[in-house]
Amino acid sequence: MGRPRRRGRDIHGVLLLDKPTGIGSNDVLQKVKRIFNANKAGHTGALDPLATGMLPICLGEATKFSQFLLDADKRYRVIARLGQRTDTSDSDGAIISERPVNFTQAQLDGALETFRGESDQIPSMYSALKYQGRPLYEYARQGIDVPRESRKITVYELKFIRWEGNELELEIHCSKGTYIRTIVDDLGELLGCGAHVIYLRRLNVADYPTERMVTLTQLEQIVNSAQAEERAPAEDLDPLLLPMDSAVADFPEVNLLPVMGVYVKQGQAVQVAGAPRSGLVRITVGDEREFIGVGQIDDDGRVAPRRLVVENPVE
Numbered sequence: 001m002g003r004p005r006r007r008g009r010d011i012h013g014v015l016l017l018d019k020p021t022g023i024g025s026n027d028v029l030q031k032v033k034r035i036f037n038a039n040k041a042g043h044t045g046a047l048d049p050l051a052t053g054m055l056p057i058c059l060g061e062a063t064k065f066s067q068f069l070l071d072a073d074k075r076y077r078v079i080a081r082l083g084q085r086t087d088t089s090d091s092d093g094a095i096i097s098e099r100p101v102n103f104t105q106a107q108l109d110g111a112l113e114t115f116r117g118e119s120d121q122i123p124s125m126y127s128a129l130k131y132q133g134r135p136l137y138e139y140a141r142q143g144i145d146v147p148r149e150s151r152k153i154t155v156y157e158l159k160f161i162r163w164e165g166n167e168l169e170l171e172i173h174c175s176k177g178t179y180i181r182t183i184v185d186d187l188g189e190l191l192g193c194g195a196h197v198i199y200l201r202r203l204n205v206a207d208y209p210t211e212r213m214v215t216l217t218q219l220e221q222i223v224n225s226a227q228a229e230e231r232a233p234a235e236d237l238d239p240l241l242l243p244m245d246s247a248v249a250d251f252p253e254v255n256l257l258p259v260m261g262v263y264v265k266q267g268q269a270v271q272v273a274g275a276p277r278s279g280l281v282r283i284t285v286g287d288e289r290e291f292i293g294v295g296q297i298d299d300d301g302r303v304a305p306r307r308l309v310v311e312n313p314v315e
Contacts, residue, residue, distance in 0.1 A: 008039035012060035013241025044069035053202030062244035072206035085194030089181035120150035261285035269304035
């Protein structure tokens with residue numbers, strides 16, 4: 001038997017996509033995967049179809065580290081429509097109540113203050129969280145309400161931008177797992193008028209640079225231009241990728257001698273002078289500081305491999 005035919009290129013890195021509105025994160029992911037002809041791809045936390053903005057997409061071996069971006073802080077710009085509550089807490093849903101907007105600026109300031117810092121948030125029924133193996137939104141579409149546990153979230157910063165008529169604009173820097181739609185819905189109820197999201201843009205994920213974001217349109221133009229010039233699109237696409245270890249850039253680095261790197265690649269824990277006493281670390285090897293994966297400091301103070309880059313992976 002011959003070797004199995006590969007489904008794409010071994011290309012590794014992180015693309016900062018500026019997601020367009022009106023399309024789901026998984027659909028965008030598949031488009032990017034096809035454009036790069038990558039054999040493996042994954043995103044780092046879905047954005048609602050309504051939302052736009054930064055969606056890091058991991059290609060190849062970088063997918064092993066996408067979980068760490070799921071855990072990263074996020075920053076959003078949101079515009080809420082006051083006076084109307086919807087069943088999805090955004091403009092894609094049906095209006096379930098309409099009430100007059102008659103609060104004061106002082107009342108608004110006081111209400112916003114209650115969301116700053118750590119709090120417990122009950123996720124919306126229209127979320128991708130799972131209950132008994134099914135996403136909550138599937139139950140919601142059938143009119144079934146299921147129990148949901150509150151989750152600890154932290155709003156590090158909540159900026160008031162403007163309030164004009166029935167529109168309220170905010171900027172929110174928050175921890176992982178925070179639902180902006182739920183904040184807006186809860187705020188509307190606190191103000192007694194109801195509210196829902198009409199615009200949502202993710203400005204940042206972790207410390208990724210916004211100037212490195214690219215749109216689907218730009219990617220498609222690159223492919224079309226390269227094909228017109230009879231060049232491989234990869235020549236212009238691949239430089240857009242950030243290194244795969246950018247997903248764990250905040251982890252302390254442990255640099256190994258090449259011989260120790262061999263042991264780690266074989267799955268063995270090693271003792272490293274000067275390594276942190278606990279937690280996750282970013283493992284590099286040699287003077288070139290080649291990234292080989294993420295490790296965990298074990299109970300004996302050794303660097304134990306947790307997720308490693310596979311050289312020339314085979315599907």
